[in-house]
Structures are given as structure tokens and as C-alpha cells.
Amino acid sequence: xxxxxxxxxxxxxxxxxxxxxxxxxxxxxxxxxxxxxxxxxxxxxxxxxxxxxxxxxxxxxxxxxxxxxxxxxxxxxxxxxxxxxxxxxxxxxxxxxxxxxxxxxxxxxxxxxxxxxxxxxxxxxxxxxxxxxxxxxxxxxxxxxxxxxxxxxxxxxxxxxxxxxxxxxxxxxxxxxxxxxxxxxxxxxxxxxxxxxxx
Amino acid sequence: xxxxxxxxxxxxxxxxxxxxxxxxxxxxxxxxxxxxxxxxxxxxxxxxxxxxxxxxxxxxxxxxxxxxxxxxxxxxxxxxxxxxxxxxxxxxxxxxxxxxxxxxxxxxxxxxxxxxxxxxxxxxxxxxxxxxxxxxxxxxxxxxxxxxxxxxxxxxxxxxxxxxxxxxxxxxxxxxxxxxxxxxxxxxxxxxxxxxxxxxxxxxxxxxxxxxxxxxxxxxxxxxxxxxxxxxxxxxxxxxxxxxxxxxxxxxxxxxxxxxxxxxxxxxxxxxxxxxxxxxxxxxxxxxxxxxxxxxxxxxxxxxxxxxxxxxxxxxxxxxxxxxxxxxxxxxxxxxxxxxxxxxxxxxxxxxxxxxxxxxxxxxxxxxxxxxxxxxxxxxxxxxxxxxxxxxxxxxxxxxxxxxxxxxxxxxxxxxxxxxxxxxxxxxxxxxxxxxxxxxxxxxxxxxxxxxxxxxxxxxxxxxx
Numbered sequence: 281x282x283x284x285x286x287x288x289x290x291x292x293x294x295x296x297x298x299x300x301x302x303x304x305x306x307x308x309x310x311x312x313x314x315x316x317x318x319x320x321x322x323x324x325x326x327x328x329x330x331x332x333x334x335x336x337x338x339x340x341x342x343x344x345x346x347x348x349x350x351x352x353x354x355x356x357x358x359x360x361x362x363x364x365x366x367x368x369x370x371x372x373x374x375x376x377x378x379x380x381x382x383x384x385x386x387x388x389x390x391x392x393x394x395x396x397x398x399x400x401x402x403x404x405x406x407x408x409x410x411x412x413x414x415x416x417x418x419x420x421x422x423x424x425x426x427x428x429x430x431x432x433x434x435x436x437x438x439x440x441x442x443x444x445x446x447x448x449x450x451x452x453x454x455x456x457x458x459x460x461x462x463x464x465x466x467x468x469x470x471x472x473x474x475x476x477x478x479x
Numbered sequence: 480x481x482x483x484x485x486x487x488x489x490x491x492x493x494x495x496x497x498x499x500x501x502x503x504x505x506x507x508x509x510x511x512x513x514x515x516x517x518x519x520x521x522x523x524x525x526x527x528x529x530x531x532x533x534x535x536x537x538x539x540x541x542x543x544x545x546x547x548x549x550x551x552x553x554x555x556x557x558x559x560x561x562x563x564x565x566x567x568x569x570x571x572x573x574x575x576x577x578x579x580x581x582x583x584x585x586x587x588x589x590x591x592x593x594x595x596x597x598x599x600x601x602x603x604x605x606x607x608x609x610x611x612x613x614x615x616x617x618x619x620x621x622x623x624x625x626x627x628x629x630x631x632x633x634x635x636x637x638x639x640x641x642x643x644x645x646x647x648x649x650x651x652x653x654x655x656x657x658x659x660x661x662x663x664x665x666x667x668x669x670x671x672x673x674x675x676x677x678x679x680x681x682x683x684x685x686x687x688x689x690x691x692x693x694x695x696x697x698x699x700x701x702x703x704x705x706x707x708x709x710x711x712x713x714x715x716x717x718x719x720x721x722x723x724x725x726x727x728x729x730x731x732x733x734x735x736x737x738x739x740x741x742x743x744x745x746x747x748x749x750x751x752x753x754x755x756x757x758x759x760x761x762x763x764x765x766x767x768x769x770x771x772x773x774x775x776x777x778x779x780x781x782x783x784x785x786x787x788x789x790x791x792x793x794x795x796x797x798x799x800x801x802x803x804x805x806x807x808x809x810x811x812x813x814x815x816x817x818x819x820x821x822x823x824x825x826x827x828x829x830x831x832x833x834x835x836x837x838x839x840x841x842x843x844x845x846x847x848x849x850x851x852x853x854x855x856x857x858x859x860x861x862x863x864x865x866x867x868x869x870x871x872x873x874x875x876x877x878x879x880x881x882x883x884x885x886x887x888x889x890x891x892x893x894x895x896x897x898x899x900x901x902x903x904x905x906x907x908x909x910x911x912x913x914x915x916x917x918x919x920x921x922x923x924x925x926x927x928x929x930x931x932x933x934x935x936x937x938x939x940x941x942x943x944x
Contacts, residue, residue, distance in 0.1 A: 379861060394876035404882065406867040411858040411888045417867070418883040423876045 284463065287312030287333070287340055298325045298353075306331040306359075307463060309470040311338030317345040320353035320381075331359035332454045334470050335367035335398070344373045346388070348381035348413075359390045360454050362447055363398030364474045374405040375415060382410045388417035393450050395424060395443070444475050504560040510534060513657050516560045520626060520660075525637065533646035533656030540650040546836065547774045547803045552748055557720055559658040559691070615673065621666040622677060625693050628664030635666065639697055643726040643754045643782075651750045655691045655724040662692035662723065667702040667733075676738070676924050678707035694725040698733040698761075705736040707924060719746055721772075725753040729761040731785065736764040740927055742771035745801060749775040759785030759814075766922050768931065769796045769804050778836060780809035783817035783848075794823040795919045797935075798831025798863070807837035807868075812845035812878065819850035824916050827856070827863035834866040839873075839880055846877040854884035857915055909935065 281301065285294065287308030294316045296304065306316070306329065318327055333340055346355045361369045375386045392400045404417040424446055432442035448455075448471070458464055504512050513534050517527045542549055615622065621632065629636050646656035667673060698704050721743060729735045735755065743749055749772040755763040765779035781790025792808030810819030825833035835854045856865040867884045889911050897907035912935055913920070920928050 382861070392873075394873065397876060400873040401871065402873075402882075403868065403870045404884070405869075406856075406865070406884060406886055408856070408858060408865045408886045409861075411861045411863065413858075414885075414887060416883065416885040419869075419871060419881070421871065421873045421878070421880045423878070 287314050297321060298327045301326040303328040305458060308333040308340050311340060313341040315343040317347060319347045319349060320355060321349045323350045323352055325350060325353045327355040329357040330454050330457055332451060332467065333361040333369060334474060335363050335369065336365045336474050337367050339368040339370065341370045346375045346386055348377040348384040348386060350380060351382050353381060353384045356387045358454060360451055362393045363396060365396040366398055368399040370401045372403045374407065377408045377410050377413050377415060379409045382412045385414045390419045392421040394421065440475060440477055447471065504558055506558055507555040508559055512559055516658060530657050533653050536646045537650060537653035537657055540653055542650060546776050547805045552720055560660055618671045619668040620671060620673060623664050625662040625664045625695060639695060639728060643756050644724050644752050649752060651722045652724055652752045655693060655722050659691045659693035662694040665696045665704065665706065667698045667704045669699045670701045672703040676705040676707045690721045692723045696727040696735060698729050698735045700731045701733060703734045707738045721747050721749045723751045727755040727763065729755060729757040729763045731758045732760040734762040736766065738766040738923060739768060741769045741775065744771060745773050747772045751777045753779040755781045757781055757783050757788040757790055760787045761785065762789040765792045765808065767794045767806065769806050773801065774803045776805045778807045778809055781819065782811045782813060783819065784813050786814045786816050788814060788817045790819045792821045793919045793922055795916055796825040796833045798827045798833045800829040800831060802831045805834045805836055807835045809838040810850055812841040812848040815846040817845060817848045821852040822918060823854040824919055825856045825865060826912065827865050828859035830862040832864040834868060836868045838870045841873050841875045841878040843874045845875045848878045850880050852882040856886040858886060858888050
């Protein structure tokens with residue numbers, strides 16, 4: 281089952297019950313705020329969260345909470361953001377593994393790419409109450425690598441094409457997994473708009 | 480494999496000497512008590528005002544709304560000042576025998592005999608013993624207890640005191656500023672490299688007594704110093720509070736390492752503010768090991784103020800029954816090309832709770848700055864808890880910030896492998912744990928590393944039935 285959530289649409293607070301298997305896609309191309317709690321309540325429940333955020337200006341505020349309440353539950357969260365201008369991405373992700381969640385695996389990854397004068401605030405949190413678990417999280421924030429850009433330019437791409445290719449590459453781990461053509465198109469359109477050189 | 484229950488051993492340094500302090504303040508905190516402290520220390524107006532101002536800030540500030548449970552602290556039930564002897568003494572022979580006896584039990588004389596350059600041992604509120612090797616004095620290094628330093632070098636002192644951590648920083652910094660006593664003051668002149676680590680042992684011995692030491696280290700341009708602070712305290716019946724403030728200046732191209740081994744008894748609230756200001760090309764390091772106390776909240780920080788400054792924090796925490804170790808580190812990038820690194824290792828067992836709490840911040844203009852945080856946690860049983868609360872604030876695009884954390888238990892495969900080589904389960908577990916913390920232990924001076932390995936072994940002893 282796949283569920284799509286837009287950061288700027290619907291209720292600000294969401295509670296999602298994961299019973300067996302769920303893939304959740306969170307998309308944002310403008311300002312917005314969301315707090316999403318995933319509750320893995322049934323033994324063996326499996327959750328995949330993919331987040332993709334493209335922002336020129338404005339602020340995206342996102343909170344995700346992965347609650348492991350049953351045994352053998354697995355959650356895997358990947359959030360990527362690209363900030364083009366003066367946008368701000370404020371993210372807090374928490375993994376809770378309760379005592380009832382033995383033998384659970386939880387992963388959390390947040391990567392951010394800063395292209396303009398944007399700001400990133402990221403707080404990945406782990407709260408673990410069970411011992412027989414595997415849990416990890418990671419977060420990176422970086423900018424466009426000058427060397428990579430240079431390499432692409434030596435192959436005949438101009439600054440903007442190179443930048444686009446770089447951003448597409450950065451997002452590929454998420455975009456490759458989206459099988460909804462409508463969303464893929466939306467993302468492409470947004471990228472095109474944001475990458476347009478300023479006159 | 481079924482989870483095992485580890486037995487928490489009896490506290491290793493569980494003895495308590497009779498209390499023969501010559502002066503102790505009344506319990507509780509008031510303007511009178513603070514001015515009484517000033518009277519006893521014969522302080523001038525400047526310090527009196529500083530203390531009184533801090534007291535006002537303390538009463539205004541609220542307790543931190545986050546972190547560990549501090550509701551067990553009763554500020555009116557604490558002695559804020561106790562003085563064991565009358566003057567800071569110079570030679571080991573002058574130290575009263577009953578104090579020596581206490582030190583004997585934690586092995587200070589051996590440490591003294593070994594490779595130590597100077598020892599400032601804090602017994603109760605004031606440093607009573609300081610020994611400095613002659614060559615250190617010749618080099619112009621000032622190593623005194625903070626009270627004496629204020630009397631002898633008031634100009635130097637006022638220039639730096641309370642500047643990195645002003646009383647208004649937080650409630651406990653304000654408390655320390657109001658009632659501080661003892662601690663170390665170190666000044667290393669330009670270009671002087673102190674090769675051997677300087678150290679001080681801090682102890683609390685009177686029941687219901689807080690210890691509020693204040694340490695100030697100034698490493699002038701191109702100098703080098705390694706300071707070691709080890710804490711072991713006897714067990715009490717009532718809760719105790721330890722709230723220190725440590726300020727360190729790392730000037731241009733200087734290098735400072737501050738090592739702490741905290742092993743307070745399990746009824747002490749250990750709430751410490753530690754901060755380092757690192758100038759251009761300087762290198763500041765915190766090595767922070769937290770084994771004891773009931774609650775520790777301590778986040779040593781490096782403010783990287785000059786281009787090319789480096790900051791590194793190695794943090795280790797062990798939490799057993801009833802313990803909450805809320806430790807971590809902060810690195811603030813304020814200048815271009817600064818680098819930071821935080822490595823945190825934590826172990827929880829028998830219902831203990833360890834938390835990593837940290838901050839990485841890059842200010843606008845800190846171009847080309849890089850920071851990396853690695854947190855690993857080991858959970859030894861299902862009663863224990865491990866948390867990670869890192870925060871990253873990135874205001875400069877031309878920077879690279881990374882964070883990663885893992886939480887796990889001791890792998891069955893690892894255990895099986897070691898046991899197949901003939902180790903018992905207990906030996907195998909100890910070996911894995913020692914391996915887990917080795918990146919931090921190997922940075923400690925030899926005798927501390929040995930002590931650390933002994934302590935870990937002690938915690939594991941008899942844990943498997």
C-alpha cells in the first residue's frame with residue numbers, strides 16, 4: 281500500500297497506524313508544516329517512508345515519529361531536501377522503540393543539499409527502551425561539490441545543466457522508488473522552475 | 480539468546496571519612512551566606528558584587544525544562560561552603576593525615592609518584608594541596624587553585640573570569656558563580672609546551688555538601704597543555720550536588736586537552752557547564768568519561784572562533800541501576816575552515832539510562848567548515864534505555880555536517896566467536912565492551928586507562944550466573 285502526503289495540504293497532525301506493510305511518500309514543494317506519527321502496532325509490520333522536499337523560499341517544518349510497539353517491526357525512513365534560495369528546512373525525526381518492540385529494526389536517514397542561502401535545522405532522535413534491536417540514524421548537510429560540477433562542465437554541460445544533473449542524482453534514491461507518474465511529473469516541473477537561472 | 484541480568488557491584492570507593500571540616504556554612508542559600516563566603520575568603524568588592532549579582536540571576540532563572548529529572552534537588556538542604564584547612568598548602572608532608580588516608584584509598588600517591596607534573600587535589604570545598612614541579616614554575620606556568628590565583632593575579636584573572644560562561648548562561652552556572660570555591664587556575668605563557676598532564680582529584684566528603692569548583696585555563700599563543708580531572712567520591716546517605724564551571728581559552732595555534740573521569744557516587748547530581756573558546760589555528764579537545772553519579776548533565780562545548788580552529792569531543796558514558804547519564808557535546812563553527820568532531824560511546828545496563836544530547840551549529844560566514852558526529856550505544860538488557868538527541872543548525876551553505884548513530888546489543892555472533900576461542904561468556908562480554916570504548920580509553924593517560932578497564936571489569940564481574 282502506498283500513501284502520499286503533501287506537506288501543505290490537509291491536517292497538520294497525522295497519526296498513521298501501520299498494520300502490515302506501508303510505503304508512505306511525503307512531498308513538499310512549498311512552505312508547509314506536518315507532524316506525522318507512525319505506529320507499528322502489529323507484529324511484523326513494515327514501514328517505508330520516503331520524503332522529498334524542494335524549496336526556493338519559505339519554510340518547511342516536518343516532524344516524523346516512528347513508534348515501534350510490537351515485535352519484529354521494521355521501519356526505514358529516508359528524507360531528502362534541496363534548498364535553492366533562502367528556504368528553511370526544519371526537521372525533527374524521532375524513533376521510539378518501546379519495551380514491547382523487541383527484535384525491531386529502525387533506520388532513519390536525512391540528507392540535505394544547500395544551494396543558496398538556506399538554513400537547515402535537523403534533529404534526528406532515538407529513544408530506545410528494548411535491547412534486542414537494531415537502530416541507526418544518519419544525517420548529512422552539504423553543498424554542491426565544486427569538483428563534481430567542474431567535471432560535468434568539462435563534459436560539455438553548462439552550469440545549470442550540471443546543477444540539475446547533480447540535484448537529480450542526489451534525489452535519485454527517492455525518485456527511483458516513486459511509481460506515481462503524476463508525482464514524478466510534479467517534481468520534475470518544480471525542479472525546472474527552481475533551477476531556472478535568475479536574470 | 481536470552482537477555483541476562485547484570486549485577487551492579489557494590490560501589491568501589493564506598494567509604495566515608497569522619498567529617499572534621501573547620502568551617503561549614505549553614506544549609507541553604509541566601510545573600511548572607513554568599514557574603515559570608517566572601518568574608519571568609521577576604522574578597523574585594525569586585526568578587527563580592529559578582530557573587531551577589533549571580534545569586535540574583537540564579538533565583539530568577541528557571542530549571543531546565545528538558546533533560547534529566549532534577550526534581551530531587553533541594554537547594555535549601557545543601558551546605559554551600561565547607562573549608563577543611565585554612566590555607567592552600569604546598570608540600571605533601573603538610574597535608575593532614577586523615578586526608579592522605581582518603582587519597583591513599585583512591586591511589587593518588589601512586590599516581591603522584593609516576594609521571595605527574597603537578598597535583599592539585601580538592602578535598603571538600605577548597606584546594607588544600609598543590610605541588611608543582613620546579614621546571615613548570617621556571618617556564619612561567621601558573622598552576623594554582625582558583626582562590627589563590629584571584630589574590631595573586633587579579634588583573635589576569637578579571638580579564639578572563641566569567642567571560643566564556645557568564646552567570647546568566649544557565650541556572651547552574653549562576654549558582655556556581657555565586658558560591659564557587661576552589662578549582663584550578665592555569666596560565667600557560669606563549670609558546671610553552673607542558674609535556675606532562677597536569678591533574679587534580681576532586682572529592683566530596685561531607686554529607687549534604689555541594690561542590691562548586693571553578694576552573695579557568697588560559698593557553699596563550701602556541702602553547703600546549705593537557706589537564707586531567709578525576710573524580711571519585713565516597714558514598715553518602717543524602718543527595719549531593721556538584722555544579723562546576725570550566726572555562727578554557729585556546730589562543731592562536733595553542734592546543735588544550737581537558738580530560739575528565741567522573742565517578743561520583745550514585746547519589747550525586749552532577750550538573751556541569753564546560754566551554755572552550757578556540758582561536759585561529761588552535762585545537763581544543765574534551766575527553767569526557769562519565770561513570771558515576773545519579774544524574775549527569777554535561778555537554779562540553781567548543782566555540783571555534785578563529786579560522787582553521789579545531790574542536791574535538793570524545794564522550795563516554797556508563798549508566799547502571801538508577802543512573803541517568805545525559806551527556807554529549809557542542810561544536811559551534813563561527814569562523815571559516817573550522818573542523819569539529821564528536822565521538823560518543825555509551826553503555827546502559829540494569830535499568831540505567833544514557834542519552835547523547837548534542838549540537839552542531841555553523842554560523843553564517845563559517846565557510847568550508849566541517850563537522851562529524853558519531854554516536855554508538857550499547858544496551859545490555861531490556862530494562863535499560865538509550866536515547867540520542869543530536870541537533871544540527873546549519874546557516875552556512877558552504878559547510879559539511881554529518882551525523883550518525885547506532886544502538887545495538889552485544890552480538891550473539893561476536894560472543895560465539897570469542898567463546899569458541901576458549902573465553903568464558905563473561906570474559907567475552909568484557910572484551911567486547913572494552914573494544915567498544917577503546918577509541919576513547921586509548922586517549923586517556925596510562926594510569927587512567929588502566930583504572931577505566933578495571934572499572935569496566937568490575938561492573939561485569941559476577942554478572943553471569
